[in-house]
Amino acid sequence: MTMKLYGFWRSLASYRVRAALRFKGIAAEEIPIDLMKGAQLADDYKAVNPQSVIPSLIVDDGAPLVQSMAILEYLEEMRPQPPLLPKDARGRARVRGLALIVACDAHPLIVPRIRNYLEREMHLDEPARNRWLQHWTLQALETLEAHLAKEPETGRFCHGDAPTMADICLSGQVFAAGYFNVPTTTVPTVARIFAECMKIEAFDRSQPLKQPDAPKNPAH
Numbered sequence: 001m002t003m004k005l006y007g008f009w010r011s012l013a014s015y016r017v018r019a020a021l022r023f024k025g026i027a028a029e030e031i032p033i034d035l036m037k038g039a040q041l042a043d044d045y046k047a048v049n050p051q052s053v054i055p056s057l058i059v060d061d062g063a064p065l066v067q068s069m070a071i072l073e074y075l076e077e078m079r080p081q082p083p084l085l086p087k088d089a090r091g092r093a094r095v096r097g098l099a100l101i102v103a104c105d106a107h108p109l110i111v112p113r114i115r116n117y118l119e120r121e122m123h124l125d126e127p128a129r130n131r132w133l134q135h136w137t138l139q140a141l142e143t144l145e146a147h148l149a150k151e152p153e154t155g156r157f158c159h160g161d162a163p164t165m166a167d168i169c170l171s172g173q174v175f176a177a178g179y180f181n182v183p184t185t186t187v188p189t190v191a192r193i194f195a196e197c198m199k200i201e202a203f204d205r206s207q208p209l210k211q212p213d214a215p216k217n218p219a220h
């Protein structure tokens with residue numbers, strides 16, 4: 001059966017899954033869940049994903065798969081070629097570490113539910129909320145830069161000359177920088193690797209603004 005991906009054009013976690021699916025040549029139908037309209041909170045979507053977040057991936061008649069990095073690991077196990085992880089254990093640990101700087105530590109701080117909480121419960125005005133978003137987005141980029149600029153494993157991509165999960169996460173974080181007007185001039189290695197990532201058709205075609213549900217002039 002064709003997989004079904006519940007996602008949304010601007011969702012960075014959806015981008016991660018979309019890029020991995022395309023990279024591995026796995027067909028999936030994307031069902032948009034409009035985060036701007038709060039569609040993730042509707043009961044029918046809650047029945048798919050009780051956390052009210054995207055992505056969710058339907059792969060069979062069983063429960064949907066949730067959490068983008070768990071889904072990437074699943075895809076890697078089910079369709080090992082082309083790989084998104086290096087062959088050696090140490091290399092895999094490095095790639096997962098870089099990926100999780102984004103997926104585990106940085107991205108959760110900028111998602112709609114956090115932004116809404118800062119606005120509605122903490123009563124932070126828009127400039128203060130923007131400072132929050134810019135601060136955590138830049139901090140993740142600078143952390144990646146500190147690793148990538150000095151570690152000898154860095155190549156054309158985050159780890160050697162083939163793309164991995166770390167590159168999918170890095171490119172998503174650069175999209176976040178675009179959303180929140182964070183300049184990437186202080187992170188030249190990240191910017192260089194992002195440019196390499198966008199030469200990969202599967203990544204480029206998966207990027208937020210190239211999705212059919214993306215608006216022409218998005219307001220973030």
Ligand SMILES: N[C@@H](CCC(=O)N[C@@H](CS)C(=O)NCC(=O)O)C(=O)O
Pocket residue numbers: 010011012013014035040052053054055066067068069103108111112113114
């Ligand atoms: N750790 C999760 C993050 C899921 C997540 O927070 N997704 C965002 C979109 S990128 C979302 O659905 N947010 C809805 C909300 O915050 O209300 C993953 O990697 O899948």
